[in-house]
Amino acid sequence: MKLSAQEEYGLRCLLRLASAGEGQSLTIPEIGRAEALSIAYVAKLMRILRQGKFVKSVRGQTGGYTLARNPENIPIGEVLAALGGRLFEPGFCDQFSGLKRLCTHSVDCSIRSLWRAVQSAVDSVLGGITLRDLLQKESTMKMQLASRDRY
């Protein structure tokens, strides 16, 4: 259970854009310089973010990227799903069916419900957090998280 590079770097790029300020736009080279990523790689990440409707792009000499919505309307859960998929998603059992066609996993599949429980814990953390929250300081965010009483 690991975070993919795409999730980590993609989210960083988005946060960088958000921190540029309301309506401000950044170019791919600017983001790349700020995050120490290659231009080509940032381009790939921004494309995914654009397809997920998190950012808008403008072409041409004065082009660049801006947020497609206000930070408070960008749930981090959605961003991460676009960048790296979900832990437990439809087709999971087909993907891990071993050498057989169907998931032979017997034992009443307690494992599957374990994954669902984990996914749901992750969802309730991410579900309550938007890009706006990430823009605030670490301490502030921690307090917010601590105030949630259910997972």
Added chain:
Amino acid sequence: MKLSAQEEYGLRCLLRLASAGEGQSLTIPEIGRAEALSIAYVAKLMRILRQGKFVKSVRGQTGGYTLARNPENIPIGEVLAALGGRLFEPGFCDQFSGLKRLCTHSVDCSIRSLWRAVQSAVDSVLGGITLRDLLQKESTMKMQLASRDRY
């Protein structure tokens, strides 16, 4: 954020062994047949489980694997950490430092505390679950999970 094949299949093999019953042993080919995995792959997985002290092996003609501890003393969180690492572990920032030596990630690194929050939510789900719980039926386990009131 995905489950690795090693986590999924490794946990299945362990559960399979546990469901064989107290002190029962299974061979690699037996596990492979039951889980529809190749013998070589099961061998690789069992090795990891052995190194994590979750199972014990006996060599020779009547050899095989048994649980190294009682199911209630095998926390699923530990098993998954052995099979696939943790979401957020030491060295994380070195791993994702882009093209520079040090993690340039500024913005006060709100992202890092996000990962910590997610990791902690996952931990509290997994922390309360042992192999014994997985051996019980899905419905029973769900109830247990639902009764937890904090993540």
Added chain:
DNA sequence: ACCAATCTTGACTTTAAAGTACAGATTACT
């Protein structure tokens, strides 16, 4: 002693993710 069944280990091959390259399209500026 020998054989057959097992686990053990490291190296290898295959496959998917990470990251790059390049040719094309769009726009502003002169």
Added chain:
DNA sequence: AGTAATCTGTACTTTAAAGTCAAGATTGGT
């Protein structure tokens, strides 16, 4: 019009994970 800066898309190369192979070591049965 021409040029330079940008985004876009596909194809490519590199790297890490998934999965296999083969030779060796251990043990019980004959």
